[in-house]
Amino acid sequence: MSNIVRGRVLKYGDNINTDIISPPQYMELSIPEAAKYAMSAIDPNFATKIQKGDIMVAGANLGSGSSRETSPLTLKHLGVGAIVAKSFARIFYRNCINLGIPVIECSETDKISDGDVIEINLTEGTIKNVTKDEVYTCSKIPPHILALVNEGGLVSYLKRIV
């Protein structure tokens, strides 16, 4: 992965918690099976409409609640290329990094619409909205964290150091 991520936006609001992303009733299933029900409480079509490389964009407090890694695991399985939100809950943020999913904070996500194509520069901290021809400022991923993300997450890192 380079420091640029480009993709189509799937847009959601504030407080998308882990019970929504990974409904507890389906956690006993395998990740591919459980992924069919991701986000189903608020968007029953999520699993069918998401395409590989799509970027999930949300409002404040994304990923609040449980520590369940089935949330980012199902999103990763469905092919999410990056996640942008105004703010993240702590454990969800760490889980995404550990799984190699780029997570970006951006206060201007209200300007991004469902279906827009955006291009995130992870090291410069900018988001270019290709559809609307706008540019927003976002958080940068620090080099040592980006290295972890680019390596594919914590597992690849552990394999190298152990």
Add this chain to the structure above:
Amino acid sequence: MGKTMSEKILARAAAVPEASAGDILWVNVDKAMMDDILGPRVEIAEKMAEIKDEVWDKEKVVVISDHYTPPANIKQAEIVKFTREWASNHGVDNYYEFIGPCHQIMAEYGHVRPGAVVLGTDSHTCMGGALGAFATGVGSTEMLGVLITGKTWLRVPETIKVEWTGKMAECIMAKDISLKTIGVIGHAGATYKAVEYTGDTITSLPIDERMAITNMAVEMGAKVGLMAPDGKVVEYLKQRGINDGYTLVNSDADAQYCKTYKFSATDLVPVVACPHEVDNVTEIMNVEGTSIHQAYLGSCTGGRYYDLVAAARILKGKKIARGIRLLVSPASHEIWRQAAADGTLAVLADAGAIVLAPSCGVCVGLHSGILADGEICISSTNRNFIGRMGSKNAGIYLGSPVTVAASAIAGKITDPRRFI
């Protein structure tokens, strides 16, 4: 300059002379806990086998099957079996199953101690802060790193001080303190931060009640919810045969807090969190009369002995409303036995309650008490997110154990003070 509990505990765990909020440290983990639902089965077993299939210190690893116990179907049974066999194959003797939610078991069996760093694959691991431990939830992959190396990196959090003073009126419980605090600070108001609960209201509470508060610190986004360990904590440990092997760490008087909130317990009335967010908190009079279908008394938040006794006091000699069910799940086997031995469970059963196994099942909609479309539950648990206890078209109100008991009698959300 003085130091906070977090700064002191993390400096010790990282073997550095001192630490300050904002520092990123590699810390040595004192106890690593996994449950069944997010333990070995999620990434850990498979990836460990690829990297290094041995835990760094068998004594420091605890595995607890609690979410899928007792299993409701074959898939859940297979997960519990897998978890049990993984623990056995990796020489982890600290394995528990069927005896209650992990956080309660961690405390009862002495795995959470003052001054320790405790990580668990469940967000409510922060409950351990009631015993003065820096205890926090992590994901499964992060746990994998801990299991192999014994370490993880943590940013030393800034601390929010929450001060409660004054005496609570009758029928007001720690759960009301917990919910009121979350309502004011907001569900993301403490994200990445430590919350330290102080004041004479907190110190006057028994350990059971303190745990109902620290358990829910994560509902404000907090990394940990801490309370200064005192004589009551020492006594709690002593009752479990633990007389040493821990350090009582308190914040200095001149420690730096990023924010301070002050609350009066004297004025506190029963509160509930309305669907579908934990910070959607209102005084009970604003929702009194809302019809319910289920009342649930249980979980690592509201199923301790103190909670059962408080609910039994309301329910004694009364019957729950026709057409609703009151489900009770003591938070551990020890609590179950204690409440059975002194007649508390009999009082609850006489009122119409169904007493279940100690488990996480109802709280997180896995088994034993799932809600159908349009059903409303009043619950002593910690989360009311959409779809959590079953149907996405059901609603969960969070309240104290006595609020749950009073509501069960009336068949609608009811101020427990009507029963005193």
